[in-house]
Amino acid sequence: METYTSIPEDLKLAVLEKVKPTEAERKILTVVQEELAAEVTAAAEKLCVSDIFVKMVGSAARGTWLSGTHDIDVFISFPEETHRRDLEISGMAIAREVAKHAEHAEDRHAEHPYLNIVFKGFDVDLVPCFRVASACQLKSAVDRTPFHNEFVKTHIKGREDDVLLMKQFMRGGGVYGSELRTQGFSGYLTELLIIHYGSFENAVKAACIWRPGQKIDIMQHSEMGHTEPLVIVDPTDPKRNVAAALSLDRFCMFIDHCREFLANPELKFFFSALVLPLEDKELLEKLDSRKSSQLAVVFKTPDVVEDVLYPQLYKMEQAAAALLNEYDFSVIKTGVWSGKPETVIMLELISGTLPNVKKRIGPPVWVREHSEKFKAKYEEAENVFGGYIENGKYVFEIQRKYPTAKGLLEEQLVNCSLGKQVHQSVSEGFEVIEDAEVCRLKDPDFRVFLRKWL
């Protein structure tokens, strides 16, 4: 095994200088949190809702938020015996009352509704939850969050800087965020890694030798088997894997990021370099040197939240690749880019065209019944180039139904198994553009995607 030098102190300080909130920033956050708590209490009193508690949760309440990220999670906790409907109605009524003093408000929906508001420049979630006795007795998925908060607050003391370093390091590696778009590491997961390994440096060193099946159970209370690449048992709920949303590729990207960083600890591992949009000229040069086929399936982006959209796009990416493979096209790789107004599924193929002739291999000649049927079918069929015996089997050279990948996608893509909103949008219309035609897609963010793609 390679031996690594320690991470230089001045490198950590240089990162913290950029990502650690200043005293002034902390003060503002505290003041806004206090104002929000007072607003919620006042709203509850006004609406005659008694017995609710206001709880500040998330990284803002734990001192583990990155400077410049301005989200505050406010939980409005109701007695456990409250009916779900009452919780939703009263919780949302309180949230809407608070929103009267906000710059912007938007209804969101997880397992039950909550309100997202912009309050004094902060991105605030007002989330009603049940006050359950323990996280494993949850009535709603969000009920665990206050327990996470207590656990982290009591165990993280003095190691907040290590959390900030780890969050930023994961950002630099493109693996931070548990949303379904990224399928990476959540904030809580990052905090648990620091609690378990004791420091940023220890965690990074440990991850270099992780393999799928790695399990961390801080409370030693899990009896469950899990199949995910990384299992971090929730200290507040033995049945939950905090890393359940982490994909195998993000898991491995993190391992790789840790190894590369320790071999050469530099600032660039925390702050990835700005990628410039790919120009037409560069695009044409790349296409010319790769000599593969590029196909872009372009359609209108469905108007749904990212957590609904991305799983459907990843499903479509898989479905398109499977369709192409089924019809003999060799797929090199697939990718997804989504913006407004358009979404693009990129497909790189060994070739987008195949010969008109397709070889159909039949049964061995000595399996009399089947082979005679096979022979009779193709001898009479139209568009057959010819037939012969090869390795004891009848072989016919027939006309290929889809000699171009573009033609195949145009005709068959809508029949693939696609998610609801993506299917709806694709049914309304889509376009398949090829190779140099991709120059038509000008969105700068798409061109950034293309630079990494080619």
Ligand SMILES: Nc1ccn([C@@H]2O[C@H](COP(=O)(O)OP(=O)(O)OP(=O)(O)O)[C@@H](O)[C@H]2O)c(=O)n1
């Ligand atoms: N996949 C998720 C997302 C969120 N949470 C809970 O909801 C809280 C708030 O979520 P979020 O704002 O996404 O994460 P933070 O921990 O606040 O981290 P960040 O600094 O990225 O905001 C988390 O701390 C965690 O307790 C969770 O359990 N599982």
Ligand SMILES: [Mg+2]
């Ligand atoms: Mg947060």
